[in-house]
Amino acid sequence: MYGFCRVAAAVPKVRVAKVGFNVDHMIDLWKIAAEQNAAIILFPELSVSGYSCGDLFYQQALHIAVGRGLEKLLKASQSCATAAVVGAPVWHLGRLYNCALLLQEGKILGVVPKTYVPEHKEYYEKRWFVSGGSVTNETVTLMGEEVPFGTDLLFCGKEGVKFGIEICEDLWTVVPPSSYQALAGATILLNLSASDEIVGKSEYRASLVGTQSARCMAGYAYASCGMGESSTDVVFGGDVMIAENGAMLERGERFLDESQVIFADIDVQRLETMRLSEGSFADGEIRPYRHVRLFDLPEIKQLNRFVDPHPFVPSKKSERTKRCREIFAIQAAALQKRLEHIGSKVCVLGISGGLDSTLALLATYRTFEIMRRDPKDIVCVTMPGFGTTERTLENAVKLCEGLGVTLRRIDITEACMEHFRQIGHDPKEHTIVYENVQARERTQILMDLANKLGGIVVGTGDLSESALGWSTYNGDHMSMYAINVGIPKTLIRYLVAWTAEVYPEISDVLHDILATPVSPELLPPKEDKIVQKTEEEVGPYELHDFFLYHMIKSGARPGKILFLAQSAFGGKYDRETIKGWLKVFLRRFFSQQFKRSCMPDGPKVGTIALSPRGDWRMPSDAEVEEWIKELEESE
Template sequence: MDYGFVKMAVATPAVQVGDCNYNARRTAAEMDRAQRAGAALLVLPELGLTGYTCGDLFLQHTLQQGALQALQQLCAVSSQSDMITVVGLPLQVGGKLYNCAAVLQKGRILGLVPKRNLPNYAEFYEARHFAPGPVAVRDIELLGQTVPFGGQLLFASSAKPNFTFAVEICEDLWVPAPPSIAHALAGAAVTCNLSASDETVGKAEYRRQLVSSQSARLCCAYLYADAGEGESSTDMVFGGHNIIAENGTVLAETPLFENGQLVADIDLQRLWAERTRMSTYPPVDGAYRTVYFEQRPICTPLCREVERFPFVPVDSAHRARRCESILTMQAQGLKKRLLSTGCKTAVVGISGGLDSTLALLVTVRAIELLKRPHRDITAVSMPCFGTTDRTRKNAAELCAELGVSFREIDITAAVTGHLADLGHDPHIADITYENAQARERTQLLMDLANQTDGLVVGTGDLSELALGWATYNGDHMSMYAVNASVPKTLVYHLVSYVAERSRKRLKSVLEDILSTPVSPELLPAKNGQIAQKTEDLVGPYALHDFFLYHVVRFGFSPAKICFLAEHAFAEEYRHETIVRWLRVFYQRLFSQQFKRSCLPDGPKVGSITLSPRGDWRMPSDASIALWKQELDAL
């Protein structure tokens, strides 16, 4: 299966201005190269069959005929494969000359799209030669074919409903209302831009921003093919700046002044999932004409990079900015809640683990925003059966370094008495044994908050909520959950970010917490070491966060998520391991929804949350049958 991926290419062939035969040969070479790479669609630069810089030669009958002959040659070349090629040429229609894009496949001209916006300022003088392209579509006769001509053209695969593209040309993108807006609203998931954008200082950065932002606004893929070396240098130079962007992300880009070809896998399923979830992305039933094409399935290896940690930026500088932004949002949310409730204290259960450490660091920021002393925070350590000396010591030292009020309340006697009241054998370390500790801790925090006129700050993270890895009415509950939309893989980096910027002793404590295995510490320690490691029980958080992102953000199927995970984690996990934990993820996602249906408030800081009041509204008793059926087939 292709899972919605389609390989697409943009290229800048070498050109000789005015030599249409040469340009056709170079274009044919790029077509062959793209076809061998498995591309379903190839986009080439504006007026590539003549060269963009022909000047008044465009008005010469000889050049116009040369371009037509070159187009005919490329039609013949296109008959050798299913690949679609979009090329640029001047074309006379009804006594007017138009700057056109021709869409070719299997020896046919599927359509001709004329440029609408003609730059006639600074170094550009296109209105001297060309007429603005009409929007309405009509049929014309060209090279023995009846061809649709006009701006409102869509090209759609008859086999892949998601594969629909449209065309705009260079300046069309740079105007206030680009045609690609209407194209996308009419159903185009891909915009092809044939361009001849010359280079000036700073223009490449702006061009990149323009392409990526347009792909983001329209939730589309944007294929930008730029004229390059070989164009006339009389007044301009051309850099061949080719760009492939998808929904705001630049997937591939060529260096300036190096004519070449880019190939990228476009995830059409992801684009349509994004559009589907956006109620402000209205369908437009306009006057567009759709031209259908057929392509045989192309099976090629995925050449697209799949991020292993979709919640965590790879670039360190970007990651640092992201961490600062998230910590600020968490703290601002808590600040508002403390103000609105009028609470005098913030109460945090501190275990010596990552989640409670992050919650405490956020609480310190919130108190500082309120210009109140750190002593207004009451951090409570509640050791019991599974608490190790390491986590107990780290909890106390962390609170001392942060200057918050600290209390250690051993709950062993209280839990032992509770188990005795239940008639539960204390030597049986089952779910009752574990949850009794978690609920005793929450009860203690709630009562302490009443005693100190305080607010209990929740510590649980997004990954735990997805898996239901929390005790109902235990650590599942708080008065404000600051980590509720922060996944486990990101919690680590947030604490690490603070550690890197802390004084020596605080940094040392945070680094030891960062290196401590993730554990609820509800089972007795073995030889003083943590006996209960969360990832041994529910699976690696790296995988679960990967699953979470693709399930909630895009609604991908289990089969596609498995495919993506195998690509992203090829060197770490075998297929059987990925499927095993994917089963666990789905099973827990469905079975544990009842815990998410009654979550406390908490700030949304990323694109994904599981708040029952916001992004995720799921019946607690929904059936997993369809998803299980697909999982069983993996």
């Protein structure tokens, strides 16, 4: 469903060398995974026999029991579409290998041996097992059938689902086998492990899994042996986790004296698209692999995954604070470089009493603090026009006075009326001409004043407005440096709220600005109340930011974006409302590219940016019809 693949990772109850007991608990978990429509379930290293058998691995009786256990697993899976990866010792050409076996519908489809066999304090696997690192293009006879055997196996399903397998120590090496598996197309990486518990190791293990999933742009499932293993010298806690591109989707609980299984839905389509857009990934070495075709895997019927309605905004306050601090630092560093390069001592800003101009001023003020410059050289211009309300005007004045910057008031109504006369427009007609004349008049004032003072105009427009083209061409669309251009509207709110804590002397006015409806204030108010509310005209910014994130970040098609938005906003917006605003977003995003094609310089602050010089290169006359068609045809 829309490129999602459900993966299960399990830790069964285990008894050392008690194969029948182990297999029974594995079958129970396998059935649970099948009921949940998981494509695959991952078990720990040597899960059939138990990892800590020691010299019992030399015993024929154990290997006979393992054979019986595999037969039982195959019989139990004859009508099961969910594949399973189990760990077992495998004899081959007089050598014993620590292996992962992929089982599906009563068949062993492939066997992958461990590459890096440890030989250190806790483990001395080389006493029993040999490395399978050099085993390629081979088969092994199991259950009377020839089965593909080697480290050169990838297991393939539909819609880009491709599994790679490595075992425990393989992940801890300088270049894990999974790195090459990912470069060869594996989107989901599986690790059967036996990792003991010592103080601090759990955190490091999780960081390894998360980092490898990010480096490989892949899903990564990890399952380690549990408490049933021998505790003669070490303890196994049964760590189990599933990550995707650096994010931990699910993690189980350690030290459980019972079986457990966790599930996560991995977005394979998103991973594939990210790999396409990352040139460094495509430059990696592609090694030859044999591709083993899986039987049809189960498809999920309902997404079991948290979809963040505000993907640009960290959910935890501590993380938001860290993010705000970093963005503010990026903005200040960017503006400082520009001012030093051109030798400008003055910054000119248009201040409206709205969110965007407030953030631009705060970032400029912080830049002057860092450069130890006089804030009086920040020249703020409030330019009341036909739609300006007393509330926004007063907030603009209070903000500037609180920061100690220079404030100038230039009323634009007379100049706009004169311009209406010049072009023959009736000011009673509140058309786009009426609105844009005001925006361009303000920009003209700012540009000319900057020239007069030997300064630059600092722009206020944000990433969301750029995506929608919600600006007047050569009006508020233009500046000499666009300091907010990389920040979406949903995040700007949190940035302004955070600065209220940094600068408590202006916190009251900042909170009132946050409570003011977003508006360009280009139409006359009624009883001094804003009548032109942006989100009523163009749609909720939280939806548009959501659409933007998934369209640019993962190249998601409109039907998938709609599906994800329903999961994220189901209790707030119904399907038709989301679909309607998504159409608006798509049409505006395509039709307004011409404004982005000549947008001014400005700092990138996140992974998504729309600069035509770097992150987003799109023809200004590209057609949107195929995107609309796909949206209309979505279920």
